[in-house]
Amino acid sequence: MSEFRNDVSIVLGGAAGQGIQTVEGILTYALKKSGYHIYANKEYMSRVRGGINTTEIRVSSRRVRAFVRRIDIPVPFKQGVLSWVEDRLSDTTVVLGERENVEESFLGKVNLVEVPLTKLALETGSQLYINTTAAGLIVGLFHGDFGAVEEYIRKRFGSKGENVVGKNIEAAKKGYELGVKLCEQGTIKVEVGRDEKVREEILLSGTEAVGIGALAGGMNFLSFYPMSPSTGVSTFAAQKAEEFGIIVEQVEDEISAINMALGAWFAGARAMVSTSGGGFALMSEALSLAGMAENPIVIHLAQRPGPATGLPTRTMQGDLNLVLYAGHGDFPRIILAPGSMEEAFYLTAEAFNLADKYQVPVIILTDQYFVDTYYNLPRPDLDKVKFERYIVEAKPGYRRYELTEDGISPRAVPGYGEEVVIANGNEHDEWGDITEDAELTRKMQEKRAVKKLETIRKNAPLPKLVGEENADYLVVSWGSTLHAVEEALEELGRDDVALLHFSWVYPLNPETKRFFNDKTVIVVENNVTGQFADLLKKELGVEIHHRVLKYDGRPFSVEEVFDALKGVVE
Amino acid sequence: MNLPTGREAFEPRRPGSKDIAWCPGCGNFGIRNILISALAELGLKPSEVAIISGIGQAAKMPHYINANGYHTLHGRAIPIATGVKASNPELTVIAEGGDGDMYAEGGNHLLHAIRRNPDITVLIHDNQVYGLTKGQASPTTMVGMKTPTQPWGVFEEPFNPIALAIAMNASFVARTFMGYFRESVEIIKKAIQHKGLAIVDILHPCVSFNKVNTYAWYREHTYWMDDHDPHDREAAFKRALEEDPLPLGIFYVNEKPTFEESVPAYRVDKRPLWKREPRLDLVGKFFEGKRA
Numbered sequence: 001m002s003e004f005r006n007d008v009s010i011v012l013g014g015a016a017g018q019g020i021q022t023v024e025g026i027l028t029y030a031l032k033k034s035g036y037h038i039y040a041n042k043e044y045m046s047r048v049r050g051g052i053n054t055t056e057i058r059v060s061s062r063r064v065r066a067f068v069r070r071i072d073i074p075v076p077f078k079q080g081v082l083s084w085v086e087d088r089l090s091d092t093t094v095v096l097g098e099r100e101n102v103e104e105s106f107l108g109k110v111n112l113v114e115v116p117l118t119k120l121a122l123e124t125g126s127q128l129y130i131n132t133t134a135a136g137l138i139v140g141l142f143h144g145d146f147g148a149v150e151e152y153i154r155k156r157f158g159s160k161g162e163n164v165v166g167k168n169i170e171a172a173k174k175g176y177e178l179g180v181k182l183c184e185q186g187t188i189k190v191e192v193g194r195d196e197k198v199r200e201e202i203l204l205s206g207t208e209a210v211g212i213g214a215l216a217g218g219m220n221f222l223s224f225y226p227m228s229p230s231t232g233v234s235t236f237a238a239q240k241a242e243e244f245g246i247i248v249e250q251v252e253d254e255i256s257a258i259n260m261a262l263g264a265w266f267a268g269a270r271a272m273v274s275t276s277g278g279g280f281a282l283m284s285e286a287l288s289l290a291g292m293a294e295n296p297i298v299i300h301l302a303q304r305p306g307p308a309t310g311l312p313t314r315t316m317q318g319d320l321n322l323v324l325y326a327g328h329g330d331f332p333r334i335i336l337a338p339g340s341m342e343e344a345f346y347l348t349a350e351a352f353n354l355a356d357k358y359q360v361p362v363i364i365l366t367d368q369y370f371v372d373t374y375y376n377l378p379r380p381d382l383d384k385v386k387f388e389r390y391i392v393e394a395k396p397g398y399r400r401y402e403l404t405e406d407g408i409s410p411r412a413v414p415g416y417g418e419e420v421v422i423a424n425g426n427e428h429d430e431w432g433d434i435t436e437d438a439e440l441t442r443k444m445q446e447k448r449a450v451k452k453l454e455t456i457r458k459n460a461p462l463p464k465l466v467g468e469e470n471a472d473y474l475v476v477s478w479g480s481t482l483h484a485v486e487e488a489l490e491e492l493g494r495d496d497v498a499l500l501h502f503s504w505v506y507p508l509n510p511e512t513k514r515f516f517n518d519k520t521v522i523v524v525e526n527n528v529t530g531q532f533a534d535l536l537k538k539e540l541g542v543e544i545h546h547r548v549l550k551y552d553g554r555p556f557s558v559e560e561v562f563d564a565l566k567g568v569v570e
Numbered sequence: 571m572n573l574p575t576g577r578e579a580f581e582p583r584r585p586g587s588k589d590i591a592w593c594p595g596c597g598n599f600g601i602r603n604i605l606i607s608a609l610a611e612l613g614l615k616p617s618e619v620a621i622i623s624g625i626g627q628a629a630k631m632p633h634y635i636n637a638n639g640y641h642t643l644h645g646r647a648i649p650i651a652t653g654v655k656a657s658n659p660e661l662t663v664i665a666e667g668g669d670g671d672m673y674a675e676g677g678n679h680l681l682h683a684i685r686r687n688p689d690i691t692v693l694i695h696d697n698q699v700y701g702l703t704k705g706q707a708s709p710t711t712m713v714g715m716k717t718p719t720q721p722w723g724v725f726e727e728p729f730n731p732i733a734l735a736i737a738m739n740a741s742f743v744a745r746t747f748m749g750y751f752r753e754s755v756e757i758i759k760k761a762i763q764h765k766g767l768a769i770v771d772i773l774h775p776c777v778s779f780n781k782v783n784t785y786a787w788y789r790e791h792t793y794w795m796d797d798h799d800p801h802d803r804e805a806a807f808k809r810a811l812e813e814d815p816l817p818l819g820i821f822y823v824n825e826k827p828t829f830e831e832s833v834p835a836y837r838v839d840k841r842p843l844w845k846r847e848p849r850l851d852l853v854g855k856f857f858e859g860k861r862a
Binding site for chain 1: 573584585586587591615616617618620622625630632633636637638639640641642643646649650651652653654655656657658660661678679681682686829833834835836837838839842843844845846847848849850852853854856857860861862
């Protein structure tokens with residue numbers, strides 16, 4: 001008998017186009033509705049059909065938000081899946097599936113619980129139902145709420161007619177009954193506690209958190225050119241365009257995307273572009289224009305490994321240096337990197353206020369791992385979302401680039417007030433007209449690159465400290481590695497190790513330095529050189545003692561971070 | 571303070587806008603006068619107009635006309651102007667630049683703007699040479715012309731913006747020579763009034779770097795189309811292929827839905843985007859849906 005308690009990691013694997021997403025959809029929906037904490041993440045190959053894609057679903061009695069290497073129950077939908085995840089299997093792993101989907105070499109090695117999915121599906125009427133049968137089976141193992149499975153099927157297949165809905169429910173039921181039977185006969189034992197609060201929580205992905213955060217921040221214009229893994233945010237916005245009455249336009253290239261968005265901001269809209277590293281590279285000319293013209297812009301950059309085309313569907317935190325230094329000339333920018341769904345929602349909304357207030361590019365850095373992750377969380381509090389508008393009326397005598405103490409000039413928009421607004425990508429005077437005056441050039445350079453940057457810097461929020469302020473070890477995470485590091489630290493359970501998480505990545509408030517005093521600093525990041533560690537050193541002059549880096553295109557697992565930290569502190 | 575009206579309203583008043591950096595005799599002065607007259611005669615106010623320019627001598631226009639302006643990047647005036655108009659359809663938006671700006675660096679944007687059809691006016695100052703960078707060939711330079719960077723003489727076939735635009739079924743296509751003041755004002759007024767993307771190729775001499783296409787050359791090698799129906803696409807295309815003399819006037823007019831009319835943003839709410847607030851009620855509704 002195999003027992004799983006409190007936290008079960010299920011991995012579904014199959015070819016692209018085999019319907020894994022249907023199973024994932026039913027499972028996460030029904031299990032969350034049954035009161036289980038859910039985490040899900042997928043990894044996929046850069047192809048539309050075939051290959052091997054997997055989805056990890058953690059079902060837990062407590063909140064889980066990070067990727068684990070461990071696989072408790074793999075469900076292979078084709079041969080090759082087990083080989084693909086071989087290094088994640090252990091003696092306690094139970095393979096749930098059909099013999100034909102298990103490679104010969106694994107037959108003697110793994111605990112295989114054969115389940116007649118094809119047979120059950122055929123009994124329902126067609127092999128097509130195999131996915132719903134499998135989903136029912138897993139929900140059955142948890143004695144989950146079958147009503148939720150039915151509900152999901154009605155929602156998802158409702159438009160295909162009552163027959164399709166009925167057949168799918170029947171198929172799911174057969175699977176469910178088998179799952180319950182496996183438990184009753186003692187083949188598998190699953191004990192995961194339910195948490196009533198979970199039922200009322202929401203399931204949200206990184207893509208959705210950024211997308212809905214943007215809408216909460218007043219985004220009313222989005223221009224984009226599709227590029228994995230950022231496209232989801234644009235698709236999300238396009239799907240919401242009619243309801244929210246916003247403009248979403250797929251344009252000819254990334255150059256056009258960002259320029260159109262700059263024009264939109266110039267006219268007073270709140271615009272965003274969503275892209276990935278390669279697309280952002282094309283945008284850097286316009287980024288520089290935003291810097292010079294003090295044109296606000298919000299950019300969502302979902303990182304994937306580079307350089308160039310890199311690994312199009314995989315993950316890395318490798319574009320920090322790109323966004324830090326992109327563009328010619330000196331100008332300030334703000335870089336945000338959410339670590340949780342909550343942060344993604346609130347920070348993306350806030351990005352629009354920041355862009356509006358400081359009139360700089362605000363870049364939201366996520367990555368493939370983050371945008372494709374989802375889990376349950378309490379519904380965000382909309383009272384915490386503040387809409388701050390900084391537009392002024394252009395009255396006679398208005399000067400777009402008025403020299404001010406804090407480096408922030410009043411920004412008017414065309415058509416509001418009787419005076420005109422002149423913006424300029426050339427060096428300019430206070431009115432916005434071209435100048436080559438040496439003194440004025442010096443003042444304008446200082447205004448943008450020194451005064452304004454300092455204003456932003458001193459108002460930058462501090463990173464979040466988890467643990468004791470006087471801990472000996474300080475583990476640093478930024479962006480999407482938050483949860484893996486958090487969970488690894490919980491497991492480590494040592495009072496002398498604290499976590500410092502940065503979701504506001506640049507510029508750094510000088511006060512941040514105090515967190516590092518007399519500590520052994522360990523930076524965890526998903527890239528090959530430790531770009532954020534270098535930034536900390538450069539910005540704050542802190543010494544970095546250890547860099548825990550991962551750069552194989554995969555996210556950190558809790559186990560990997562745990563092992564690495566254990567190695568350092570013990 | 572009472573702001574001036576009429577033609578006077580568009581004369582620059584800011585300290586830095588009085589020093590005009592065009593060469594004496596430059597055709598851009600004429601285009602500036604034409605544009606000011608067109609805007610004034612249409613009864614527009616400077617605050618209702620936004621001139622978005624790229625880079626080059628032509629692109630300095632926002633500084634020499636009193637209207638909202640954004641002097642942007644080489645080739646990027648069209649996408650920026652598209653964003654401006656889409657965000658505030660109440661503005662009269664003009665994208666302005668030279669032949670290098672619109673046909674070389676920004677060529678791809680021009681193609682797709684024709685497809686997208688924003689209600690903007692694209693004015694191309696076409697002097698068949700690069701002026702600001704001192705006389706290199708442009709996409710419209712004639713075969714055989716020798717330049718510092720084509721000392722053997724240009725051999726690339728000149729770009730035909732008129733034929734291209736008609737081939738792509740553009741909404742409004744015209745060509746004028748700035749030496750004809752009144753006719754040019756009328757064409758630009760029609761272009762601005764036209765609902766949809768209006769492309770006006772404005773021939774003008776570069777007195778410093780183009781010794782071939784002079785004022786006299788343009789007068790001798792152009793003619794006005796008096797007997798042309800701009801709704802006849804085939805006829806327009808035929809005219810567009812004529813090379814010497816070059817026809818002047820409105821080649822093609824094709825009324826079709828604009829970008830701003832097609833986006834859902836203005837179906838219910840007509841206000842420009844800057845007047846709008848986040849729809850937190852809908853955000854809340856979204857979260858409710860994620861509960862189930």
